[in-house]
Amino acid sequence: MEKEPSRLDQPQQPPASNSLENIARNLNPSSENFTEQCMQIGVGAPDVRALLTLFSIMPVHNEAATLCGHTFASKSLQSFDNDDLIVYKAIGEEKSVVNVLSDYTCSFCARFHNRIPELNSNGVTVRIFPYGRADYKVNGQPTAIAQNMATAMCGSSEQEKAQIFNDLISNQSLYAQKVYSQNEIADNCIQKAMTYKLFGDIFSRQRQTPLIFHPDGFVQIGDALT
Structure with missing residues (x-):
């Protein structure tokens, strides 16, 4: 079975940046949609620097960035050769x-x-x-x-x-x-x-x-x- 390309190599068509920013600013680990929204940000950003910016605006009080980082890493690293x-x-x-x-x-x-x-x-x-x-x-x-x-x-x-x-x-x-x-x-x-x-x-x-x-x-x- 052919392996899916890793996030480092995979081109993406990002959603509108404002949409991703809104998701990032309101990301809540307690939400049932947290994993889906986290991965939407992860695969939606046009490049790694834009992704880093999105993580920087996530809420601090609920550790959204930390938990999303772990979620994104856990799923992304599985696709690495x-x-x-x-x-x-x-x-x-x-x-x-x-x-x-x-x-x-x-x-x-x-x-x-x-x-x-x-x-x-x-x-x-x-x-x-x-x-x-x-x-x-x-x-x-x-x-x-x-x-x-x-x-x-x-x-x-x-x-x-x-x-x-x-x-x-x-x-x-x-x-x-x-x-x-x-x-x-x-x-x-x-x-x-x-x-x-x-x-x-x-x-x-x-x-x-x-x-x-x-x-x-x-x-x-x-x-x-x-």
């Missing part, structure tokens, strides 16, 4: 797949990361959406974190991407400031990292990591799977 993420495959029969927003500079992410071999042994495939909470540009130039995320995302193979991310998260303090590779990073890799940063800021409005998205839609914040 493995090539779009950093993947640690289950050993033997795959019983489950979890998608994880992970920042290699985050201590709780490192604690979760150390559990990946155990999860793999238990039949769980872990797919990492690399997301740095810190700024990706300073004075107009990509930071070390942006460059390192780009390097990991553009590894030549699934194994190389996983190994680079392992190295980064095992040496958090070092690679928070130091560039991982002295090789030139392709512009399209930097741009991909920048785009993922914007989507990550939408998925995790409070910049909390790790965020663990289970197949049934349950979203877990923290370093342990139960």
Whole structure:
């Protein structure tokens, strides 16, 4: 069965912007239409920057943006190909797949990361959406974190991407400031990292990591799977 294109690649015909703005301003997690309205905003915005703007005008008092970000991420990440993420495959029969927003500079992410071999042994495939909470540009130039995320995302193979991310998260303090590779990073890799940063800021409005998205839609914040 052919896989549906991910939200990053899928062209959309947005509803009238005023309509999306009205939905965003009045979004209520208690409404029975919350998920439908949240996804209408998610797929209706013409681009990621417009989407970020819509999330910025959602009500604060009811955590609409936070919950919509989780909802949008949970559904969107399921459509991502493995090539779009950093993947640690289950050993033997795959019983489950979890998608994880992970920042290699985050201590709780490192604690979760150390559990990946155990999860793999238990039949769980872990797919990492690399997301740095810190700024990706300073004075107009990509930071070390942006460059390192780009390097990991553009590894030549699934194994190389996983190994680079392992190295980064095992040496958090070092690679928070130091560039991982002295090789030139392709512009399209930097741009991909920048785009993922914007989507990550939408998925995790409070910049909390790790965020663990289970197949049934349950979203877990923290370093342990139960």
